[in-house]
Amino acid sequence: MAVQTAESTTTPDAPAPAGAVDLGPAAALSCRECDHRVPLGPVFACEECFGPLEIAYDFSAYDTEELRARIEAGPANIWRYAPLLPVPADVADKPNINPGWTKLVKADNLARELGVTGGLYVKDDSGNPTHSFKDRVVAQAIEAARAFGFTTLSCSSTGNLAGAVGAAAARAGFRSCVFIPHDLEQGKVVMAAVYGGELVGIQGNYDDVNRFCSELIGDPAGEGWGFVNVNLRPYYAEGSKTLAYEICEQLGWRLPDQIVVPIASGSQLTKIDKGLQELIRLGLVEDKPYRIFGAQAEGCSPVSTAYKAGHDVVRPQKPDTIAKSLAIGNPADGPYVLDIARRTGGAVEDVSDEQVVDAIKLLARTEGIFAETAGGVTVGVTKKLIENGVLDPSLTTVVLNTGDGLKTLDAVAGTGLTATIRPNLDSFREAGLA
């Protein structure tokens, strides 16, 4: 069940009709389980085995050095990698939110605190347009929606995704209709509503919202609707590959030795692995071992629980953690994550909510980066893996921060004034601040 990119096979068994859709190097959809191929379209499950479909590429025409030069001359966003993504060649000219090319911060202060000597980096995706990595995947879904003639962009969400879809749809000229539980906190509603699309509260919990969306996709009422993480999921998911591409290019076209990735559905981690494998096969980086580590919060740790128990299957959990953007109790890509962690010599670990908060503060006070709870999870897990001797501090290590602390202020609400004084020097001296 190894996760493989599919470009090695250049003759799809069911090619898309010529001229049907132009999604660049994307050649077909291929089942991750049984390799059955179908033409590119808004489908996500294999008709043979119900396995997940993913994009199969034809990269056979690329010359390594020409490709590298083309990427380096490209725009300062994910479209520099258009030759490796399911998007048309002129994608940079179309209205999109243009995420990516976020900072890879050399985290020397954090490295000192954690005892990392081989070079520690934070890939800081809070620099994306709506301040989370979701902009990367939504940008892909937008281009697929355009290719398939969809006019409405939709999703179910409780947070980052709602904002990313609202913003991207507004700019790209799509109607958007986002479904959320009706009793979401007011702040999150505002962040999603400000872009002016339809924002529909569903009387029910998040599971009810998801069930309703599945019903809508199968109904004539949902015709012309692209659900970014359902019927556009194969395209959407590819956006996470760009994290792998950027990290390697920013390291000087070099693979990191170790990379720590948060796990929600697990899709991001599998696509980062796919991206690294592609760079190796294309000759853009040297082929050498790398380890991928998965990070979860203790209160939603189905994958790390399975990893530690040596299981191949992931048993669902009921989430209870402050890391809400990672709180998927039944992660679709959990088994693939287990496979990748084991195959690469990585691991999957989890940390408590208290450790998440400590890690958010640690990253802020060492590197000036204010991370979302998901970033607290990856930094906290990195610390724990080093302390447990699992992560090797003498190797080059990249930690992902996938979101922004401004969106999860509650997590650090206990942080406050270090002193209160009267407006004079005596009071200042008394407080011991001089």
Next chain:
Amino acid sequence: MAVQTAESTTTPDAPAPAGAVDLGPAAALSCRECDHRVPLGPVFACEECFGPLEIAYDFSAYDTEELRARIEAGPANIWRYAPLLPVPADVADKPNINPGWTKLVKADNLARELGVTGGLYVKDDSGNPTHSFKDRVVAQAIEAARAFGFTTLSCSSTGNLAGAVGAAAARAGFRSCVFIPHDLEQGKVVMAAVYGGELVGIQGNYDDVNRFCSELIGDPAGEGWGFVNVNLRPYYAEGSKTLAYEICEQLGWRLPDQIVVPIASGSQLTKIDKGLQELIRLGLVEDKPYRIFGAQAEGCSPVSTAYKAGHDVVRPQKPDTIAKSLAIGNPADGPYVLDIARRTGGAVEDVSDEQVVDAIKLLARTEGIFAETAGGVTVGVTKKLIENGVLDPSLTTVVLNTGDGLKTLDAVAGTGLTATIRPNLDSFREAGLA
């Protein structure tokens, strides 16, 4: 009182002793009022006339095309312009927060709504590390603090600046001590406190905080302290020049015809003008006319009031507006702003808080950019200036968004769900969403 860059005079009358401080092309401090020069140091007011000191440069050695190539080969942050800033040549190797090179978004949807035909762009500084333009100025202050041997970085603030100083000091290895009114909203306190520096609440209002800071600078207790916007102000302020540099480079080394800039102290607007003038003198852009427009909120509009009345002096106001990051009732650079607006054929205008909110929503629903209230002010003023026939819609126009909507959520708190339904298709159809 025309605002002039000073690099035309290459022989400062009081040069810094050789080897004293290395701040690259910065040659001396020069009084904006009387041209008196003093060596580079942590001073901000002229000893002769009490006028504001600003940086005088020696750019005489630069060859235009060599300089352009050097900039283009530089990093994707403000340090690509190191040859034009008061920083050492190796600044990019030092720990700093590395802001800048934010997106210049071609705003075609907004242009259609506003009737702009000559090209409309939003310079979106919400992409900076702490999501406001303050990162640009603080990054400069950090390098000056390093050069002068300061160990503590400080400021008075009620918002964006506190976060920018906290983050940059953490990463650059300075102690930070930020002073705020003790009764600030909890959210703003958290955003400033998370970086782990001293955050001191002053029992008093913002004026009391400022008075206390001035007292501290003159006292031995303040020795070794760099106040970014007081004794480091001449260096700090230069950071705003980078907005001008980036806009022109991102337009393909071309001056915009019109640029709309928010006014708080007015410093940003004057430094953008200084930056544009420098690019012209250095031959990096063609010398042609440009117009600078200043934008204020009606509830704090001392400069636009003076502009409309034809005055040269600015009468202080007591601020009362939701655009709190612009709420400076007695703007130090107000007279210079009036001069620049008049000299360049621009104007200064203001909009009501209601228009600010409308403009925030307009920008979000057309371009997917969620701006702080200050961005609502510039977009709102742009709309008003077009409607009044003051801003020419047939010319290339750049509007600044200097902050992030996540920091001023209250302004759009009225935004919410567009519908609430039960989780079934009948309810969906009844709501007219199909």
